Amino acid sequence: MKVLADGDGQDLIALERRSSSLRSAKSAASYAVLVLFTIISVGPALYIISPAFRDSKSLFSYPPQWLPSEFFLGNFQFLLTQTNYVRWAMNTLIFATGVTLIALVIDTLAGYAFARMQFPLKKTLFGLILATLMVPTAAVLAPTYLLVRFLDDWTFGLVGIDTFPGLILPMTVSPLGVFMMRQFIETLPPGLYEAARIDGASEWRIFTRIVLPLMKPAIVVLGIFVFMLQWANLLWPLVATTKDETRVLTVGISTLQGQFVTNWGVIAAATLMTLVPITVVFLFFQKWFVQASVAGALKQ
Amino acid sequence: MTTTSATPEWAQLTMSPDECARERSRFRRHALKPIIGFLGPFLFLWTLFLAVPMGWATWLSFNEGGLVSDAKFVGFKNWTTFLNNDELRTAIKNTSVYVVVAITVVFGLGLILAALLNNNKKSQNFFKVALYFPLLIPPIMAGMIFFFLTHYDMGVINLLLQTAGQDRVNFLGANPNALMTIAGLEVWRGLGFWVLFYLAGLQSVPTDLIDAGKIDGARNTRRFLRISLPTLRPLMLFALVIALIFNFQLFDSVQALTKGGPTLGTTSIVWFIYKQLFTFQQSGVAYATSLALLLLVVALTIFAYGFLGHRKDGLK
Amino acid sequence: MAEVIIRQLTKSFGENTVVKSVSLKVADGEFLVLLGPSGCGKSTILRLIAGLEEATSGEILINGKIVNFVSPVNRNAAFVFQNYALYPHMSVRKNIAFPLATAGMPKPAIDEAVQDAARILELSDLLERLPSQLSGGQRQRVALARAIVRKPAVFLMDEPLSNLDAQLRQQTRLELMDLHRRLGITTIYVTHDQIEAMTMGQRIAILKDGELQQVAPPLEAYDQPANIFVARFMGAPPMNLIPVSVSGSEPTWSATTQGGSIDFDLKSVGITQAAIGAHMSESLQIGIRPEHLSLGAVGTGLSGKVRFIEPTGSDTFVTVQVGEKNVVVRCGVNETAKIGESVGLAVNPAKMHLFSADGWNLRTK
Numbered sequence: 001m002k003v004l005a006d007g008d009g010q011d012l013i014a015l016e017r018r019s020s021s022l023r024s025a026k027s028a029a030s031y032a033v034l035v036l037f038t039i040i041s042v043g044p045a046l047y048i049i050s051p052a053f054r055d056s057k058s059l060f061s062y063p064p065q066w067l068p069s070e071f072f073l074g075n076f077q078f079l080l081t082q083t084n085y086v087r088w089a090m091n092t093l094i095f096a097t098g099v100t101l102i103a104l105v106i107d108t109l110a111g112y113a114f115a116r117m118q119f120p121l122k123k124t125l126f127g128l129i130l131a132t133l134m135v136p137t138a139a140v141l142a143p144t145y146l147l148v149r150f151l152d153d154w155t156f157g158l159v160g161i162d163t164f165p166g167l168i169l170p171m172t173v174s175p176l177g178v179f180m181m182r183q184f185i186e187t188l189p190p191g192l193y194e195a196a197r198i199d200g201a202s203e204w205r206i207f208t209r210i211v212l213p214l215m216k217p218a219i220v221v222l223g224i225f226v227f228m229l230q231w232a233n234l235l236w237p238l239v240a241t242t243k244d245e246t247r248v249l250t251v252g253i254s255t256l257q258g259q260f261v262t263n264w265g266v267i268a269a270a271t272l273m274t275l276v277p278i279t280v281v282f283l284f285f286q287k288w289f290v291q292a293s294v295a296g297a298l299k300q
Numbered sequence: 301m302t303t304t305s306a307t308p309e310w311a312q313l314t315m316s317p318d319e320c321a322r323e324r325s326r327f328r329r330h331a332l333k334p335i336i337g338f339l340g341p342f343l344f345l346w347t348l349f350l351a352v353p354m355g356w357a358t359w360l361s362f363n364e365g366g367l368v369s370d371a372k373f374v375g376f377k378n379w380t381t382f383l384n385n386d387e388l389r390t391a392i393k394n395t396s397v398y399v400v401v402a403i404t405v406v407f408g409l410g411l412i413l414a415a416l417l418n419n420n421k422k423s424q425n426f427f428k429v430a431l432y433f434p435l436l437i438p439p440i441m442a443g444m445i446f447f448f449l450t451h452y453d454m455g456v457i458n459l460l461l462q463t464a465g466q467d468r469v470n471f472l473g474a475n476p477n478a479l480m481t482i483a484g485l486e487v488w489r490g491l492g493f494w495v496l497f498y499l500a501g502l503q504s505v506p507t508d509l510i511d512a513g514k515i516d517g518a519r520n521t522r523r524f525l526r527i528s529l530p531t532l533r534p535l536m537l538f539a540l541v542i543a544l545i546f547n548f549q550l551f552d553s554v555q556a557l558t559k560g561g562p563t564l565g566t567t568s569i570v571w572f573i574y575k576q577l578f579t580f581q582q583s584g585v586a587y588a589t590s591l592a593l594l595l596l597v598v599a600l601t602i603f604a605y606g607f608l609g610h611r612k613d614g615l616k
Numbered sequence: 617m618a619e620v621i622i623r624q625l626t627k628s629f630g631e632n633t634v635v636k637s638v639s640l641k642v643a644d645g646e647f648l649v650l651l652g653p654s655g656c657g658k659s660t661i662l663r664l665i666a667g668l669e670e671a672t673s674g675e676i677l678i679n680g681k682i683v684n685f686v687s688p689v690n691r692n693a694a695f696v697f698q699n700y701a702l703y704p705h706m707s708v709r710k711n712i713a714f715p716l717a718t719a720g721m722p723k724p725a726i727d728e729a730v731q732d733a734a735r736i737l738e739l740s741d742l743l744e745r746l747p748s749q750l751s752g753g754q755r756q757r758v759a760l761a762r763a764i765v766r767k768p769a770v771f772l773m774d775e776p777l778s779n780l781d782a783q784l785r786q787q788t789r790l791e792l793m794d795l796h797r798r799l800g801i802t803t804i805y806v807t808h809d810q811i812e813a814m815t816m817g818q819r820i821a822i823l824k825d826g827e828l829q830q831v832a833p834p835l836e837a838y839d840q841p842a843n844i845f846v847a848r849f850m851g852a853p854p855m856n857l858i859p860v861s862v863s864g865s866e867p868t869w870s871a872t873t874q875g876g877s878i879d880f881d882l883k884s885v886g887i888t889q890a891a892i893g894a895h896m897s898e899s900l901q902i903g904i905r906p907e908h909l910s911l912g913a914v915g916t917g918l919s920g921k922v923r924f925i926e927p928t929g930s931d932t933f934v935t936v937q938v939g940e941k942n943v944v945v946r947c948g949v950n951e952t953a954k955i956g957e958s959v960g961l962a963v964n965p966a967k968m969h970l971f972s973a974d975g976w977n978l979r980t981k
């Protein structure tokens with residue numbers, strides 16, 4: 001509107017032309033920036049392929065060798081025969097899946113209670129739990145470690161250092177999960193819940209038959225969120241495991257450093273072997289992953 | 301017919317207040333039963349693995365030992381050490397520098413890229429996926445990947461510099477390079493998250509606001525600064541607190557890349573706690589530091605959610 | 617089949633008391649409409665009867681039994697929600713079957729009951745659809761089917777027609793009345809629409825700010841409103857109110873307005889001598905419905921000036937300014953009054969109401 005008042009038709013057309021060429025230049029520039037950051041994001045991880053298929057000695061050669069001159073499989077061979085890589089990978093799967101499944105169960109149940117049930121001190125209790133929303137493992141590392149060690153005696157070795165329950169259970173407590181689930185259940189129309197009550201359903205039946213089926217998206221999102229957090233977890237597994245029987249990938253790979261005068265080719269191979277499956281899964285379920293990560297923060 | 305007409309017989313109450321109160325409490329107790337099943341599992345684990353450790357952490361901060369030997373009560377000694385420990389001071393300084401650098405860069409870059417992406421609807425999905433990708437990689441492995449970039453002898457960046465006839469950079473073996481490299485790693489890993497976060501925020505800016513801006517003839521940039529950004533401000537403050545909490549926990553990439561060195565140059569608070577506890581068995585000051593970290597995080601959390609709750613009330 | 621009685625029912629949410637000592641008796645098989653503006657506590661009363669809320673005080677009886685501390689399902693009351701509350705992930709069949717499956721009924725019996733309910737509500741062809749694949753009217757019928765399938769003693773309906781468009785609403789209204797006639801289930805029906813209340817209710821209970829104003833059959837509530845609130849809420853356009861001062865003595869009384877006075881005798885307006893004696897000195901108002909006024913030549917009845925003329929096709933509503941008050945008159949479509957014209961207003965004194973300063977009708981039935 002203002003533009004119209006400013007000048008006559010000729011100017012206007014010229015302006016339009018100039019601004020449209022400006023716009024296309026701008027969009028090309030923004031495209032270039034985005035492409036640059038795409039390369040920065042993906043490039044480093046892609047480069048790992050090269051050292052993974054090279055003998056470690058060639059890594060330090062000068063002039064640098066960018067691509068493998070031969071398809072060297074020694075790193076992988078070493079990884080599979082001289083280390084417990086397979087065991088670590090299995091353990092990671094057990095650990096991350098275990099935490100995810102337990103967290104999903106307890107979080108959805110508690111989320112339902114906080115969203116839909118009435119009980120005394122509900123607000124106070126929820127406030128307390130909320131205050132512990134982001135307590136880092138590091139801040140309670142010593143007492144948690146001590147606790148698990150004590151539990152070893154009290155539970156006759158069932159929960160303890162170097163056991164899966166001892167590794168998994170302390171990580172299942174995530175107030176954030178309860179919070180997300182409560183938020184989600186609160187967005188479901190309360191009428192559904194009330195209709196089911198009128199229809200005679202118990203809380204358990206309402207939960208399993210009405211609420212749970214409608215929560216699928218939230219459950220997938222929370223599941224991915226928890227799994228991603230735990231599969232990358234280093235600090236707790238580092239403290240809670242001392243043997244390869246329960247050691248997970250993050251810890252295992254960090255033991256490769258130094259243990260064998262740092263065989264870089266092997267580290268590259270281990271990293272690559274770990275990244276390939278998760279990348280494939282990611283590419284299949286990218287929408288959910290993206291949603292999961294943002295949901296964690298945006299769902300408040 | 302007036303309001304004051306006497307209550308007809310059929311409308312007289314038949315239950316005595318006592319009876320009513322008894323029935324009510326019986327009914328409520330009955331309704332409470334399922335709560336145990338729903339809340340019990342979480343509450344049990346929460347108490348055991350979060351509340352108890354938090355209380356224990358408080359107690360431990362007045363103790364020494366306990367990990368290999370028996371714990372010994374030492375009063376406020378840990379806290380005086382806490383205030384005077386040079387290594388810890390360095391750790392706090394390093395962590396603070398790291399937090400400021402990482403958050404500034406990642407927020408700035410994230411916002412810019414989100415804005416670019418928001419105007420680039422066509423390939424948005426591709427870029428989203430690409431930028432998100434590093435987040436899949438556990439920090440410890442991201443550290444390994446960064447080795448191949450920043451290693452003095454075999455790092456790609458140095459190889460490229462060398463090929464171009466430039467001097468090599470000692471990314472990991474000198475200060476403050478090492479800390480900056482670690483900040484770089486976290487920015488690399490976290491950037492995608494913040495881009496998606498801001499993008500979601502930008503896309504939730506009501507379109508009528510933006511359209512109003514268009515009609516008013518506001519330029520793209522101005523529109524972004526004047527309309528989109530202010531609407532995002534509450535969200536950003538919240539995000540800032542979350543980012544602070546997360547970044548104060550810097551550990552994995554230190555473990556992967558530098559092990560706290562060179563000469564404490566990358567010793568972070570959590571690295572310090574871990575090292576003191578499990579390598580040097582100097583548990584006292586580590587206990588105090590843990591508790592300080594715990595209190596900081598809880599305070600920030602309450603602030604963030606208190607703030608958010610406040611804002612919501614304000615909107616009503 | 618059951619009688620519903622509520623006794624001095626009160627409900628507070630914190631400080632806010634939204635139902636205030638409401639007593640109501642609904643006969644077995646009756647269709648009672650709870651009417652009132654939005655926010656007056658209608659839904660809350662219905663939810664209290666259903667057991668979705670717990671009463672602060674008072675008693676609720678269904679079939680002679682106090683059910684205050686009985687779980688919803690054992691009250692045997694079915695609830696139809698405003699937005700139907702169909703389970704979105706279940707087919708129509710599963711939705712209707714849900715209450716029965718919950719009660720543990722064997723499958724063949726469930727199938728039969730679902731078929732029956734579907735037949736009554738003409739849903740037989742839609743049983744495999746999801747709620748999202750149905751129109752508003754069909755969803756509404758599914759909600760009804762789910763309510764009738766377990767043969768409840770009481771039907772509680774919370775504005776079940778408000779989400780339908782005007783045409784469908786009228787049709788569904790008739791279907792609902794037909795359903796009630798066929799099944800004879802005691803029904804408490806909540807609405808804020810006085811036309812719905814008038815046409816459907818055997819009796820109407822009118823509510824304002826959580827307080828019961830009047831319970832009466834529709835025409836009685838219309839012709840003998842207990843107070844100004846009921847008088848104005850029932851009927852569109854609403855009853856005219858004109859401030860008056862009353863003077864006189866047996867046998868002729870007169871009510872004087874700014875536009876003249878109206879003579880009346882106590883018998884025809886149904887007021888006792890004691891009542892008028894007690895209130896004569898207050899600032900009273902007369903209430904008269906548009907259809908009980910007619911336009912005449914200047915000099916007949918009250919005098920005023922024509923302000924607006926609104927033809928609706930079947931009637932023409934003429935707004936006449938009498939003193940400072942606008943008074944609406946219902947006229948035939950051939951009315952020839954012109955805006956600005958001075959006219960006389962003939963009042964039918966027998967249809968007139970006299971309201972006390974605190975709003976109550978002085979008329980005794």
Ligand SMILES: Nc1ncnc2c1ncn2[C@@H]1O[C@H](COP(=O)(O)OP(=O)(O)O)[C@@H](O)[C@H]1O
Binds near residue numbers: 629652654655657
């Ligand atoms: N769960 C509740 N908590 C607090 N106030 C409520 C609740 N439910 C209803 N109210 C209040 O009670 C009043 C009556 O509500 P409602 O019974 O839904 O009115 P109606 O159905 O007549 O429109 C309203 O002012 C409403 O805000």
Ligand SMILES: [Mg+2]
Binds near residue numbers: 655658659660774
């Ligand atoms: Mg309502």
